Amino acid sequence: MMLWDGSMGVWGYVLMVASFVLFWGAIITALVLLARSTAAGNLRYDSRGTGSAGTGQAERMLAERFARGENDETEYTARLNVLRRRT
Template sequence: MMFWDGNMGGWGYIVMVVSFVLFWGAIIAAIIIFARSMGAGNRRHEDSGNRAGAAENLLAERFARGEIDEGEYTTRLTVLRRSSGA
């Protein structure tokens, strides 16, 4: 048996609208967070930084072993840093 005769009143509508917005906001936020965590954009950025660092380390090792001279080392290091955006 309903004693409120089907009328929610002002507060009922306000609570309904707020809960609707919060529910769909949480769903959309979850989708965005999931998409960003699964996206390749972050991995590409991190991998390019790691590859550039590894390339610089390899170049420094070759310079230390005497395989390349100082001029070639600085030229190649400049090219590496320019291509990686550092």
Template sequence: MLFWGAVITAIVLFSRTVGTGNRRYDAGGHGPGIAEHLLAERFARGEIDESEYTARLNVLRHRA
């Protein structure tokens, strides 16, 4: 029983690590990440226009 608990725990931890790879990359402030993806989705849905999309994208890419 303890063995199977350890196996299941290892699988869950591994899947979480693999699944959050982009978030960790984005959290460091390097490269494109979740924020740009969400912004693109809002633009695609028509929630924001092209000028607002471009302005916000520039802010995301040039943040300190």
């Protein structure tokens, strides 16, 4: 006859905590990987097959620098032409 007092013992509690941490770690890792893959899916690919975030953000940054006076008009148009020529 087995005597069991209903206690898991120390190793039972250690196993329970370890499985809890592993379970939630796997869930969080899966969510992070899903979010990264979704964000990577928003990249556009150019003719060379490399991913780029598009020129929209770069054009906005260039326009902001021009508005702040960091670039003059000739530099702004030259850089804008380079950005638009790449897509």
